Amino acid sequence: EVHLVESGGGLVQEGGSLKLSCAASGFSFSDSFMHWVRQAPGKGLEWVGRIKSRGERYATAYVEPVKGRFTISRDDSKNTAYLQMYSLKTEDTAVYYCTRQLTGSAGFDSWGQGTLVTVSS
Amino acid sequence: QSALTQPASVSGSPGQSITISCTGTSSDVGGYNYVSWYQQYPGKAPKLIIYDVINRPSGVSNRFSGSKSGNTASLTISGLQAEDEADFYCSSFTSSSTWVFGVGTKLTVL
Numbered sequence: 004e005v006h007l008v009e010s011g012g013g014l015v016q017e018g019g020s021l022k023l024s025c026a027a028s029g030f031s032f033s034d035s036f037m038h039w040v041r042q043a044p045g046k047g048l049e050w051v052g053r054i055k056s057r058g059e060r061y062a063t064a065y066v067e068p069v070k071g072r073f074t075i076s077r078d079d080s081k082n083t084a085y086l087q088m089y090s091l092k093t094e095d096t097a098v099y100y101c102t103r104q105l106t107g108s109a110g111f112d113s114w115g116q117g118t119l120v121t122v123s124s
Numbered sequence: 125q126s127a128l129t130q131p132a133s134v135s136g137s138p139g140q141s142i143t144i145s146c147t148g149t150s151s152d153v154g155g156y157n158y159v160s161w162y163q164q165y166p167g168k169a170p171k172l173i174i175y176d177v178i179n180r181p182s183g184v185s186n187r188f189s190g191s192k193s194g195n196t197a198s199l200t201i202s203g204l205q206a207e208d209e210a211d212f213y214c215s216s217f218t219s220s221s222t223w224v225f226g227v228g229t230k231l232t233v234l
Contacts, residue, residue: 048228
């Protein structure tokens with residue numbers, strides 16, 4: 004069974020940094036493209052970014068508002084993906100979900116439970 | 125990249141069918157057959173119910189179906205049930221090799 008568990012969320016001051024982790028199990032993590040999606044309180048889903056597999060040179064992509072501030076990485080030996088967030092803004096306050104891209108498709112077929120990041124002013 | 129347009133809310137009675145639209149541009153919805161739909165209950169993670177416009181993951185009810193015409197994708201739920209009441213989001217791959225979600229639609233089962 005596919006399992007994704009996010010951790011690392013919490014309260015941080017504006018301008019601060021935080022690193023989220025996504026521990027994966029139950030599938031071939033190293034072959035999978037992993038994404039981060041966030042949801043501000045009471046708001047809709049927003050795609051944050053993606054990291055491809057080693058075969059695709061770990062290519063990353065990000066949504067415009069986080070470019071230059073967020074970095075996605077992965078450690079295939081630990082079956083873990085990361086979201087490093089710098090220069091946090093109050094508008095980054097959200098539940099952050101880790102999700103797996105369905106192979107050969109653009110859908111996200113497995114999601115973690117999410118971890119809440121709160122940025123205070 | 126602007127969020128895809130969805131109606132804020134839709135409603136229907138048990139047994140009826142409803143359709144939720146998702147409108148984008150030729151750079152996302154219209155340009156690729158990579159539209160997905162997600163169902164989300166309050167406080168829970170989203171669940172994939174349709175991918176690549178028309179495909180259902182294993183275990184998803186065949187009451188859910190997807191389609192696309194031009195820059196607009198649609199999700200149809202037939203034989204509406206009380207348990208279908210949730211928020212629904214569409215998503216599309218884009219020409220920038222990024223993804224964009226719709227604003228979300230709240231489904232109420234009357």
